[in-house]
Structure formats: C-alpha cells, structure tokens
Amino acid sequence: MKLSFAEDSAEALPLTLLEPGDLPGWLEAQDASTRAWVEASSFAGTLGQALVIPGEGGAPAAALAGYGTQAQRRRGRFALAAAVPALGSARYRIADGLPPEQAEEEALGWLLAGYAFDRYKAQSPAKARLVAPAGIDASRVEVMANAEALTRELINTPAADMGPDALEAAARALAAEFGAQCDVTVGDALLEGNFPMIHTVGRAASQAPRLIDMCWGQSGPQLVLVGKGVCFDTGGLNLKPGASMGLMKKDMGGAANVLGLAHMIMSLELPLRLRVLIPAVENAIDGNAFRPQDILTSRKGLTVEINNTDAEGRLVLADALALADESTPDLIISMATLTGAARVAVGPDLAPFFSTRPDHADALRQAATKAADPVWELPFWEPYEPMIEPGIADLDNAPSGGQAGALTAALFLRRFVDNAPYVHFDIYGWQPTAAPARPKGGAMQGVRAILTALPEMLKL
Template sequence: MLSFFAPSDTTDPACPIHAVTADGLEETLAALDPEAGAWAKACGFKADAGAVLLVPGDEKAVAAVLFGLGKADDPARPAFLTGRLPASLPDGLYRLATFEGDLSLAVLGWALGCYRFERYVKPKEKSLRLVMPSTVDAKELESLAGAVFMVRDLVNTPANDLGPAELAAAAFRLANDNGGHYREVVGEDLLTENYPLIHAVGAASSRAPRLIDFTWGDETAPKVTLVGKGVCFDTGGLNIKPDSSMLLMKKDMGGAANVLGLARLIMEAKLKLRLRVLIPAVENSISGNAFRPGDIFPSRKGLTVEIGNTDAEGRLVLADALALADEEETDLIVDMATLTGAARVALGPDLPPVYTHDDTLAADLASAGESVGDPLWRMPLWAQYDKLLASKVADVNHISSGGFAGSITAALFLARFVENTKSWLHADIFAWVPAEKPGQPVGGEAQVIRALFEVLKSRYPA
C-alpha cells in the first residue's frame, strides 16, 4: 500500500475529517461536539471550497478537521479538491468521516496531493496517512495514483537526464515488469526498416533517435495500439524556438509519458486485450545534418512530405509510427502528443482536444472523462481544412498554410496515416500544470489516460 494510506481495517486511532458543503454546514456543526461547533463559528469557517479548519482537542492534539467543499451545486469545484488536504494538515493518521460526493475521487485527490518531485532536492519528511475507506477499490486506486506519479516523474525530469535512450529504458522496465515483449529500432536502422521521418527529425542530435515497440497480452485478443510522441527536447530545429517557448520543452515527450501511464493501467488491471505501444523517441536538435524547411522526405506509408517548419516535428515522427500501427488489423489506435500551441489557445491547459471519426468512442470518452474528473473536449476533423495541407512539390505539406485551425490541421495530417483501423483517436494534450491546483502541483501531468482507461475497462474487462 502507498505510504500515504493506511489499510481500512487499521485499529490505530485516526483523526476524523468532516468534508462539508456550505449548504450542509449547520447540520454538520450541530452533530459535532458543542465546543467544536463553537470553535468553527468563532473562526468564521464558512465551508468555502478548499478551506481547512483544525479543531483543537486535548493536549494540543487535533480533535477533528473541517474541510470546505463550497456550494453543493458549484460546477467549478475542482475534481481533486481533497488534494489540498495533505499540504494543510500536520503529521498524523486521518479518516474521511463524512464526505458528500464521489468517495473514490476524494481519496485519489488525497493521493495526488501527496505527490512531490524531489529527485534533485532533499526530500521533505512528512508522516501523513489516510485510512483507505472500505468501500473504495484500493488496488485500482493505487494503480491510478502510481500511473499518474510515473507520468509526472517522466515529464518533470529534465532532458539532460531523460533523452531517447532513457525514455526507452523506462519503457523497457515497464514492459519487462509486466511480461511484455520489447524491441527498439535505433539510429541508422530506422532507415533500413523504413522509418524515414523519425530518422530525419532525430538525425541532428548526438543522442540516437529510436522507435520503441512493445506488446503485451493474449495475441488472439482484440488489439489496441497506443502511440506516444516522444520528443525528449525540442529546440524547434532550424526554425529555432525563442527562449520563452523552449523553456518547457523537456515536456515535449508528454505524449509518450501518458501512453506509458495508460499502458501501465491496462497491464496492471490485466484487461483482456492485445496491447501494443509505439513511441518514436527523438531529440529535435540543430547541427549540420538537421532537416530543413523545404526538404522533402518519404514516409513509411509512401506519401512524400514537404517540411513547412522544423518546429512541427511531432506530427512527423507520429506519422511513421501511426503508419506502422495501421499495418495490422487493430480495433483501436490512440495517439497522444503535446502537439500544438493552437490547442492551448483554443481550450487552455486543462481541457485537451480529442479527434476521432468514431461517434460512439467520442461519447463514451466524454462521459468517462466527466465521471472520473479527467476532462477533454471533442474537436472536429473538418474535411474542408484538409486542402490547407496541399503541397505543389510533394504529396502533402506537414503544416497548413496560414495561421488558422492549427490543431485541426495537425490532426488531419495524422489522419492520412491511419486508414485501416476500426477506430482512431488523437489527443492533443498539454501534459503540464502551469498554475498549482488541488492535487495538481505545477509540473508534468497525466491527461486523458484515466478517461481512456475507464472506456477500455468497460470494453475489455479483466
């Protein structure tokens, strides 16, 4: 069990946490010890969302905790509001005595609020635990927290310690620990095995580009393939980024990190599917052999691609990986990528756009995202914008002419490389929290994978 939980059958005394809405505050205070109710009123506790009040007991101990949920019908209440508790409480053992809402989300919020990225600093010592409620699926909740922590750790690790080889090592460990079959195609072998776009993007770096490829599960089960953009650092190439845009480019492998997180959930749950994970892992660098604007390359699919801008490298490496995924009969292909700034302009950092032709998948995913607090928004694969990718000298340009609909045209480019699969989904994620929120510290973040796991769990139950 994770260190910040205690088993549900523990006999150790635990301080009660009363999570209460503003509407139910009076009733809760009336049920408490009169002195506790008087203390809350004296302190002006109004149960505002995220407010924490420690109710004192004997010998300077905390007798109870009041935690505000705000208005009962507030649509803006963060899904992981309970993630504020770990930083607000002194060391000790706690239990959720009362809670109005989804108890599993509340407990997951606690776990996510305990996350710290402390690889490069002295860890802060804190002994804080929550009794796992007996009605919560502890095994799945710990798996969810573990997957999110893994994604965050990968995205938060700077590029000097996480390049293509190190990302591949993380993928190998995950596959090996779960009995998967792993292989890599590295460096010049990418050309031999026909991955010209992956090779072109990664050729300028001293750190060899590679294609990570592992499988897991029964070969006769329905096939699900996950493709993640693994650009471990993106300078922008010869279309070099300004320093303000380059600062966070260690997170440009966020798609790969999230794919690995989802793969971990699938394997730990032992879903009845045949899983394949494909990650083109590269560093988009600058040197004499860097690819250039105006260059034309073949792709694995056979389409020739004109390079419009070397800073749009993610869709290039995904194109070869998607073409490979599409070569076998697959029920579902999902690709995840920190692909466009246009997606953030349209929907902000919290709401990743997803693209699919599959109406049923889109509806199921939207419903799952709402239920598990993993928001997303379907955007259109608007066919009339496809002409914006026209090239006079190649089959396709990989960026659109003009500045409109950047996220949509990126998705339309990727769609050209997926023709045979039954269903395809593209998620243009941010994989980063720019301003701290409950349960979500500033830094790398898992997006869409919990919603996807809910859908896969219902379709391919263990």
C-alpha cells in the same frame, strides 16, 4: 514514490467534510469544548480549509475539512484535496460528509496530492494520509494514482536526464515490471527498418533517434498506443525563440502519457493485447539537421514537404502510426503535445481529441465525466484536407496561414491510418498553475477517460 492508502487503525482521525451552510448545524451537535474550539478558529467550511480538533490532553482527536459549495465544486475537481496541505501528516478516515458518488474522485485526488517532484531537491514534508473510503475499488485508485505519478515524473525530468536513451530505459523498466516484450530500433537501423522520418528528425541530436516497441498480452482485441517522444524540441533550423523553448522538456508528454496508460492497463490486467509505440528523438541543430523545403518519404510511401522544422512531432508519429496500422489492430490511439493551436482553442485543462468513430467519441465524453478527466472533441474536418496538400509532395507538414492548426495536424496524422479506428489526443501535458491534486508541472491528461472508456470502445 509510492502513492497508497493508509491502513485503518485507531490512530486514524475521523474527518468530517462540511459545506459552509452545514457548519452551524454540525456545531449544535458537538460538546461545549469542541464548539468553543471551532468557533474560536477561522474555519467556515470554505474550500481548502482544514481544522484539527484536540481531545483530552490536547492530542488531536478529529478534524474538519471545508468542502466548499456545490458551485465551487462544479468549477474544479478534487475538492477535498484542496484541504490536504492544511491537515499535517496525520492519518485520517472520512467519517461524514462525502457523497458516495464522489468517493473515488476525492480519494484519487487525495493520493495525487501526495505527489512531489523531488529528484533534485527535497520537497514538502510528509503529507496527510487517507484510509480508503468505503465502497471504492482502492486497488484501482492506487493504480491510477501511481500511473499518473509515473507520467508526471517523466515529464518533469529535464532533457539532460530524460533524453531518448532515458525514455527508452523507462519503457524497458515498465516492460520488465509487467513481463512485456520491449524491442528498440536505434540510429541507422531506423533506415534499415523503414522509419525514415523518425531518423531524419532525430539524426542531428547527440543521442540517436529510436523507435520503442513494447507488447503485452496474449489474447483479446489489440490496442496500439502511439506517443510522441520528442525529448526536447529546439524547433530545429526553424529555431524557437527562448520563451517558446523554455518548456520543451515536456514535448515527450505524449510518450509519458501512453506509458502511464500502459501502466494502468497492465496493472489492472485488462483482457486485451497492448502495443506501445514511442518514436523517441530530440529535435536538434547540427550540420545534418533536416531543412525547410526538404521533401521526405515516409514509411507509408507518402511524401512530405517540410515547410517548418518545428512541426516535427507529426513526422515521427506518422512513421509509428503507419507501423501500427499494418497489423490492423482494433483501435489506435495517439497522444502528443502537438500544437499550440489546441491550447489556444481549449486552454491547458481540457484534452482535445479527434475520433474516426462517433461511438468512440461518445464513450470518451461519458467516461471523462465519470473519471473527472475532462476531454473535448474536435473534428477531423475534411474540407480542410487541401490545406495539407502542398502540390509538389503528397503532404505539407506546416500549412501556411496559421488557421486550424490542431485540425490540420490531426488530418495529417489520419493519412497514416487506413485499417483501424483511430483516436488522436492533442494534449498540453503540463499544469501551468497549482490546483488541488495537481501541482505545477507535468500532467496526465485524458488517460483516465481512455481507461474508463476502453471496455465500451473495445467491447471488453
């Protein structure tokens, strides 16, 4: 599915955005026929409303979209996208009512509203298309929209069709599209390559565990993206209850998000060296599944006591982070659907992150506002370090007590990064209820904020 702006032409209908209080003044400037049509409708300028206005002979001549109040727009994003479903399948150009500072956000929202997951069932008919508003970088907006569509598609695909082998295929396809190098270490070769925890977590599954390693770019600072690629998580021997297992196809959401970010970086040809590391596994149950109380030795040499096999994401990320750190890159960013605690703390809409550098955190906060991609900083709180130290091993993968779960997971991961600035995102990767430009299903979170912040973080 390609998301793109429409070409401007005479067929593009002029679309006016109206707040509720602006409608009376707008009507006064219209001819009698238009006034009668609008007054006979229920259109009031409320958020999500749309009205197509006929011209001579009854053919559509123009349209109105409700833009809601400023208070309504502050409570959400992509206000214009709320009206897209009511605009049919015509082509539109915005004639009036769009604040210039909101043009990019609303244009992106319109494109994202055109996404539908239709791999298994035909979805809604063709949606309204938009001519790119004046003053925006249309190509950049299209890149962001299509990268987000890729991320959504990967997360939405069930594990039967998105296991470690399919996730590898998706990474290889992306690498081929942009001329990147993609190397994959599979199965027992993980032991030979010193990725013991990736192997341990994934060895009980029908598809072999693997580490995907994609590189692109020849010059500039080095950025390493590490994405959790647990294609399905049963919880292992600490088996999840059915209600908790129902959404576990999305447990590779971190991998999907870093692939979406990589798509953006390579499409926009940012002047950097990019490396993407994805430990791709399925946490399954078999006779060789790892067990509670096992003690694993990581790539870095740190030992880890397993107190819950359902805390597997941090194990596979740890080996990948250790590899990333060995090259002393300029920045490491990990993304993972890691803890339920993060969702309890900030809900599904915010992307919580941790940063070892305050200036990087500041850059992300500022970029998030600009990119309409909300994030929230949580701390690497060092007084909690003893909580991840079990006594008979260097680290505990699941501290008892149930408190500060997102923070202890982040502290665990930080133990594997010594040589580079580090940012960790503990995302949800899922839109639980439909919202403007965001259908229920797989979600990209924090990626546009990262993209917008990278020039500052890496001094590009």
